[in-house]
Amino acid sequence: MYITAILAIIVTLGLVLARALMGPTIYDRIAAINMFGTKTVLLIAVLAFLSGRMDLLDIALVYALINFIAMVAVLRLVAYGDFYSSDEENIESVKVDQG
Amino acid sequence: MIVDALSWICLVLGGLVGVIGAIGIHRFPDFYSRQHATGTTDTLGAILILLGLGLQAGFSLAALKIGLIFLFLFLTSPAATHALAYAATHSGLKPKLDGTPGEDMP
Numbered sequence: 194m195y196i197t198a199i200l201a202i203i204v205t206l207g208l209v210l211a212r213a214l215m216g217p218t219i220y221d222r223i224a225a226i227n228m229f230g231t232k233t234v235l236l237i238a239v240l241a242f243l244s245g246r247m248d249l250l251d252i253a254l255v256y257a258l259i260n261f262i263a264m265v266a267v268l269r270l271v272a273y274g275d276f277y278s279s280d281e282e283n284i285e286s287v288k289v290d291q292g
Numbered sequence: 293m294i295v296d297a298l299s300w301i302c303l304v305l306g307g308l309v310g311v312i313g314a315i316g317i318h319r320f321p322d323f324y325s326r327q328h329a330t331g332t333t334d335t336l337g338a339i340l341i342l343l344g345l346g347l348q349a350g351f352s353l354a355a356l357k358i359g360l361i362f363l364f365l366f367l368t369s370p371a372a373t374h375a376l377a378y379a380a381t382h383s384g385l386k387p388k389l390d391g392t393p394g395e396d397m398p
Binding site for chain 1: 326
């Protein structure tokens with residue numbers, strides 16, 4: 194029963210990773226990575242029940258939180274700033290834009 | 293017994309919905325239609341799989357943690373989808389349309 198769900202999730206992970214590698218725009222890649230993160234949370238939760246170690250549920254919870262924060266951070270960078278910039282003027286202008 | 297059957301149905305349906313979403317992310321032609329495939333199936337698959345696990349857990353601490361993960365994914369997954377579509381629209385990405393916009397499209 195858990196094995197079926199795990200196999201389905203792993204197939205999903207492979208297909209989504211293929212889209213993340215070959216997506217035409219950067220937003221396709223971000224959407225694929227978002228779905229990858231959600232499926233990883235589900236995979237860890239099912240794995241906790243399969244192995245009987247309920248500690249893994251805490252890891253799944255933390256992974257869900259990190260996934261959302263990373264998603265919002267990446268979206269802010271893509272929408273308002275330069276993706277690879279490191280000079281201070283650019284960061285200052287981003288702050289002024291949002292403030 | 294009945295709870296086991298319900299949990300089995302939920303887990304298999306959740307996995308099936310996830311695979312359908314992964315097929316949809318490859319078959320749709322456009323970013324926005326792909327977003328439709330991923331956004332909806334992501335939330336529904338997570339709900340179904342976590343519901344199946346919660347039925348297996350019964351009343352325990354594990355069920356509480358499953359409920360927390362459920363609540364968090366249920367709140368943040370549509371928010372992330374909306375933010376992503378908003379960022380794409382804001383950056384000027386146009387949807388791909390069939391035909392000319394004046395005649396057969398609003």
